Amino acid sequence: MRIEGRGAPYADFPWNEIVPGLFMGGHHYRDSSGGLLPVVVGSEFDVVVSLYRRDGHGPAEAVVHRCCEIPDGPLTSRQLAEVVELGEFAAAAVREDRKVLVRCQAGYNRSGLVIVQALLTLGYSLDDAMFLVRNRRSKWALSNHLFVNYLTTGLGVAGLLVGLDD
Numbered sequence: 179m180r181i182e183g184r185g186a187p188y189a190d191f192p193w194n195e196i197v198p199g200l201f202m203g204g205h206h207y208r209d210s211s212g213g214l215l216p217v218v219v220g221s222e223f224d225v226v227v228s229l230y231r232r233d234g235h236g237p238a239e240a241v242v243h244r245c246c247e248i249p250d251g252p253l254t255s256r257q258l259a260e261v262v263e264l265g266e267f268a269a270a271a272v273r274e275d276r277k278v279l280v281r282c283q284a285g286y287n288r289s290g291l292v293i294v295q296a297l298l299t300l301g302y303s304l305d306d307a308m309f310l311v312r313n314r315r316s317k318w319a320l321s322n323h324l325f326v327n328y329l330t331t332g333l334g335v336a337g338l339l340v341g342l343d344d
Contacts, residue, residue, distance in 0.1 A: 227292060230283040268293070293307075
């Protein structure tokens with residue numbers, strides 16, 4: 179599920195490299211005429227983390243593929259823990275010199291949440307990680323203010339706080 183109404187256009191590229199070996203993308207992007215095209219991942223990456231899934235978008239069978247569908251909205255404590263785990267998984271793969279793609283529907287919010295967590299795991303500050311995502315992917319990245327609040331609170335603490343409602 180993707181929250182509509184933010185006014186964000188789809189990206190101009192299927193994916194963008196945020197730091198060496200760590201890419202952020204979506205399942206669709208705009209071509210030069212503004213038309214919407216599907217992003218089909220083959221074997222360009224060693225690891226793909228999908229937070230949104232559609233049949234026919236890859237990756238190739240030999241690629242390590244972790245899929246964890248999460249909404250582009252409020253997350254449960256379990257989903258926040260999964261984001262932390264996926265960020266750590268992506269960071270570990272980057273440390274092993276593997277080429278990693280983290281993707282969601284448009285490639286802005288859900289993928290941005292995991293990418294920032296991966297960057298934090300790799301030693302970047304929160305401000306630097308969020309700047310890199312917005313600068314290298316799109317100014318529309320991390321436009322979900324709830325996700326930014328989760329990040330500034332810390333995903334572990336946010337998970338505990340959200341868990342109080344369970």
